[in-house]
Amino acid sequence: MDRSFSTKLSLCMLFFSSYPLLAKTPQPPALVxxxxxxxxxxxxxxxxxxxxxxxxxxxxxxxxxxxxxxxxxxxxxxxxxxxxxxxxxxxxxxxxxxxxxxxxxxxxxxxxxxxxxxxxxxxxxxxxxxxxxxxxxxxxxxxxxxxxxxxxxxxxxxxxxxxxxxxxxxxxxxxxxxxxxxxxxxxxxxxxxxxxxxKSYQDAEAKVIAYSDGKGKYRGMLGALVVQDQQGRQFKIGSGLSDQLRADPPPIGSLVEYRYNGLTEHGKPRFARFVRVHQTL
Known part of the structure; x- marks a missing residue:
């Protein structure tokens, strides 16, 4: 068998064998x-x-x-x-x-x-x-x-x-x-x-990039999440975290949802407080 034909046939079979996997890639619906x-x-x-x-x-x-x-x-x-x-x-x-x-x-x-x-x-x-x-x-x-x-x-x-x-x-x-x-x-x-x-507040999502150590009663636990939002702003979220989350915080790189009330004079979310780990559905 011609080697070039054999190579093309193998590539073709590889493509079609992987097609079902490609077809299953989620396609987000276009929504308002x-x-x-x-x-x-x-x-x-x-x-x-x-x-x-x-x-x-x-x-x-x-x-x-x-x-x-x-x-x-x-x-x-x-x-x-x-x-x-x-x-x-x-x-x-x-x-x-x-x-x-x-x-x-x-x-x-x-x-x-x-x-x-x-x-x-x-x-x-x-x-x-x-x-x-x-x-x-x-x-x-x-x-x-x-x-x-x-x-x-x-x-x-x-x-x-x-x-x-x-x-x-x-x-x-x-x-x-x-x-x-x-x-x-x-x-x-x-x-x-x-x-x-x-709403009485704004909400948004940010990526966890680091942890801040706890102090006082939270010594040895998480004090705050260091996050970065889609605008590249970095800030801490300490409010709203349960003791369970402070002991077992969301992984670095995960998305979290938070609420805030406007922006500070430096352009960062005011009174940022944790709501939940973002659920990708």
Whole structure:
């Protein structure tokens, strides 16, 4: 056999033998992303609802995917309640139950009993034409026959003072904050003011690059995480760490989520506090 032909044949076989692996590489769905509220933005025409602390999920009409493009296995009794069209939403277990929800999803356990309390909060139809107010009405129709699906309840923008009262009430009850939606916006898979997060704090992610030793009662344990954010800023996060995390901190290189209240005069997050290790789903 011709050596060059043999080499080409071997390369071809190698390519096709690895093709299934390449095909399984997760492809993140193109989703609308929310922006943080900016002072002075006119909110007069926006709709307001609670911000759900769940896991973003995209139903393509046949399968459910995470924001990162991983398949989320559902009990058949739940997937059968979903429509044959693409739906953008969030799996939600309840206020303060994010970690339990992530654990359930990672188990890939389709035991219906374990999923009984999970709801699919659906808030958009990526492929449906028209402004959001039309897409929302169609969502209400689609979800009316499903116990698994629910749509958020919106209210008209009540004015800044009442919006602050509403935010304080939701926060006191353990909620994440509020979401503001432009009812005239089209579904554009990018970050814009069509969807706005309105919270009493900002949140972000940063990579753990080092540890700071603890002092006093934390001597011999972790004092703070030294992190670097996407802008290259380095700072410490010591607040919000449990004793368990101080004894067994997140690995160097891992991503953590944190909350903060604006920036200092040096441009670093003010009052940065640890929330959780970032879950890649």
């Amino acid at each position: 992303l929310a922006s943080d509220y900016q002072q002075g933005l006119d909110l007069q025409d926006y709709w307001v609802c609670e911000k759900y602390d769940g896991v973003r999920a995209y139903w393509d009409g046949k399968q459910l995917f995470s924001r990162a493009g991983h398949v989320i296995n559902l009990p058949s009794a739940l997937s059968e309640q979903l429509p044959e069209v693409a739906v953008d939403g969030e799996l939600w277990l309840g206020r303060g139950q994010f970690s339990d929800l992530v654990s359930l999803i990672k188990q890939q356990d389709v035991n219906l009993n374990k999923w009984q309390q999970v709801q699919f909060v659906v808030f958009d139809l990526p492929n449906y034409p028209g402004p959001y107010q039309q897409r929302y009405r169609h969502l209400q129709t689609l979800s009316s026959a499903s116990e698994f699906m629910r749509v958020p309840v919106y209210r008209a923008y009540p004015g800044r003072p009442k919006l602050e009262q509403q935010l304080a009430k939701i926060s006191a009850e353990g909620g994440e904050g509020l979401m503001l939606r432009d009812p005239k916006s089209m579904y554009l898979p990018t970050r814009s003011n069509a969807l706005i997060k309105y």
